[in-house]
Amino acid sequence: MEQLKKRRTRVLRACENCRQRKRKCSGKVVCSECAKYGDVCVIRSHFSAASSISTPQSDSKEQLEIPDYLSVRGQNDAPEYFGPASNYSFVNQLNRVLQQLDNSNDDENKGLDRFGMGPSVLDQSNTDFSVDEISTDTMNRLLVAFLETWSVTCPIFEAPQLFNLASHTWKSPSSTPNDRALLYLVLALGASTSYFDVDESNADVFPLARGFFNLALHAVPGISSQTSFEAVRVVFLMSLCACALGDTALSYVYSGIAVRISLAIGLHKNSVVTRSPDYAHRQRVWVSIWQFEHYWSFCVGRPSSLGESVTAPEVKKEDFTYSGYGETNSFITTSEHMKLRVQFATSLTKINMELYSSKNDLLTILSKVEYFSSEIDNAYFASSDTQITQAKIEDGVEFVKIERIREWFWIRIYYLYIKLIIFRPFLIFSVYLTNTSADVSQSIRDKIKAGADTCVEVAIELSDFIIKLNKKVRMLQPVLFISSYLESTSTVLLFYTVSSLASISDVLARRIWNALQVTRSFLNGSYGYYIGSPKIMARDGLESLHEVLTKKDTDDRKTYLDKIMSAVSVSSPTPQEFQDEMGLEAFWMQTLDWISYS
Incomplete structure (x- = not known):
């Protein structure tokens, strides 16, 4: 009973x-x-x-619902491909907010079109590319480029494994299709990297990257239907390549396929009891897939392919520590970097579900932000590797071993990016509260203002760290990721500038101005996908900031939408500046010619 x-x-x-x-x-x-x-x-x-998380008792009676424009649904209640956590969505929401403040009836996608942020779709039909014209020296250079960049965040291969793959596969008629595809994808990823300066940035590398990617696709046309460890590696690298070449949707699809094949062959159950000779390699592959799939799903704003039953993988020191290659011990890796990536990826899943895709009321969201911010801080600063948790770029950093600098750089910008994403909704909340008729307590308004201010501080810190360290230490970088991070920071600073109006202090205005100006200068002369949009964002932010500073005595409801959407003076793709005014459409036609890869 x-x-x-x-x-x-x-x-x-x-x-x-x-x-x-x-x-x-x-x-x-x-x-x-x-x-x-x-x-x-x-x-x-x-x-x-x-x-x-404690909340003042007086605030608990305020049940403000989240603005509809934070939802993943569009105006016609149709699901948008890019979810609310993506920067695409944020720019689209920025445009909606500005239209509401300005009573504008312009097309809601106009902001995306104007900023040149439409999703890219790779042309996979080009079969003219051939390895016959590619020298062995070029091939080796691209292998090294891969080890210096992508291998830091996804340490699938140790250097001897990769060099051995190349020696047995490069231009060898007896090599297997899977090995050829694997090598071509590694070379494509190496070709998608660049230095961010005029002297070393090369517009020719991207046709090379696309050519190798297409070769890989044609080498293994039915790879998605295979269920083997070899297929997992190839499909995962296809996801990284599609990402590097700007096709975010295709990359998201490939990462999901890599996950499904991994689960089908039991890669996530790689047991120590049945430890095989390639156990460590299989672990590195699975952990790399797991953490990247969580990260990329979040960036796209779509659900992860990994269910809750697939727990976070363990990062063991013996599997992820590599002492280096050759006499100089090049390409070393440490386990602490990957441990943090797994912890951050775990947090991103919760952030997407409970912050961006949530229908909670505003008070609940405020408490979640505090919680997630604390969780990320605790994970980051608890690392036993003090090198990768440093905040300041000290004098003499250029003398630190380059491999340690790379690990520090990539985990530091990952940490700051998550902090930026956590506090970014406050920018929209602040505009929402400005225009709502609800009686909102001052304490809630203060919390939202503090959150928006924090978001701006993090945006400035992130762009400052990326640019300063790259000027101190010359590093190859995957162009898309650097561009995407700077696009996010420039978007936040533009949003804050146009929504804060005349309330921006002179000191903060100077800091925002410097961050945007340095971003434009840093990207000038560089080539690659998404280079143009952060430059336009930064330029529009400078124009809008100038308006704010020169019109402080005007109506405080003015949003300067006309300045954002009208023709502006923009930077030329070359180091020289245009002297005449031109519209954004004309600029983008020139930009498309400038980054023409065909």
Whole structure:
């Protein structure tokens, strides 16, 4: 009888996390599911008493719903491909907010079109490219470029493995299709990198990257239907290549296929008990896939292919520590870098679900932001490797071993990017509160302003770190990622400038101005996908900031939408500046000619 009574017990109010996960909530002060995942347990209409985030009692009565324009749904209630966590969506929402403030009826996608941010689609039909004209020296240079860049964030291969693959595969008629595809993809990724300066940036590398990518596709046309470890490696590198070449949708699809094949062959169950000779290599492949798939799904703003039943992989020191190649010990890797990438990827999944794709009220979102920010800080600064947690670029950094600099650079900008993403909704909230008729307490307004200010500080710090370290230490970089990060920082600074109006202090205005100006200068003369959009964002931010500073006594409701959407003076793709005014469409036609890869 007691058993029957227990079975009939119902929880009247499930917490928000259990609602989203569609799990049965235990109804306790901190429910069993939230305790399991270490989440803040929040019930709609009030906060859990045991929550680590406290909210003033007077604020708990304010139930402000999140603005509709944070939703993944468009105006016609149709799902948008890029979810709310993506920068595409953020720029689109920025345009909507500005239209609301300016009572404009312009097409909602005009901002994306004007900024040249339409998604790219790779042309896979070109079969004219051949390795016959590519020298062995060029091939070796691209292998090294891959090891210096992509191998830092996805350490699949140790240097001897890669060189051995090349020696047995390059222009060898007896090599297997999978090995040829694997080598071509590595070379494509190496070709998608560049130095960010006029002397070393080369416009010819991207046709090379696309050529090798197409060769790989034609070498293994049915690779997606194979269920083998070799297929996993090839499909995952296809995802990285599509990403590097600007086709985010194709990259997202390939990463999902790599996950599905991995699960089908049990790669996630790579047991120590049945440790094979290539155990460490298989572990590196699985961990690289797991963390990249979480990261890229978040950037695209779409669901991860990995379900909750697939737990975060363990990063073991013996599997991810490589002492280096040759007499100079080149291409060393450490396990601490990858441990942080896995921890960050875990957090991104929760951030997307509970912050960006959530229907919680505003107060709940505020508490989530504080929680996630603290979680990221704790993970980052708890690392035993103090080199990769440094904040300042000290004098003499150029004398530090380059491999250590690369690991520091990539994990530091990853950390700052997540912080930027966590606080970015505050920019929209601040505009929303400016135009809502709701009676909102001052404490909530102060929290939102503090969050928006934090987002701006992080944007300035992120762009400053990327540019300063690259000027101190010359490093090859995957062009798309650097461009994407600077696009995000420039978008945030542009949004803050046009929405804060005359309230920007002179000191902050100078810092924003410097960040945007240095971004434009840093990108001048560089080639690659998405180079143009952050330059335009930065230029428009400078134009809008100039308007704010020169019109401080004007109506504080003016958004300067006309300045953003009208013709502006923009930077030439060459180091020289245009002297005449030109529209953004004309500029983009020249830009497309400038980065023509065919």
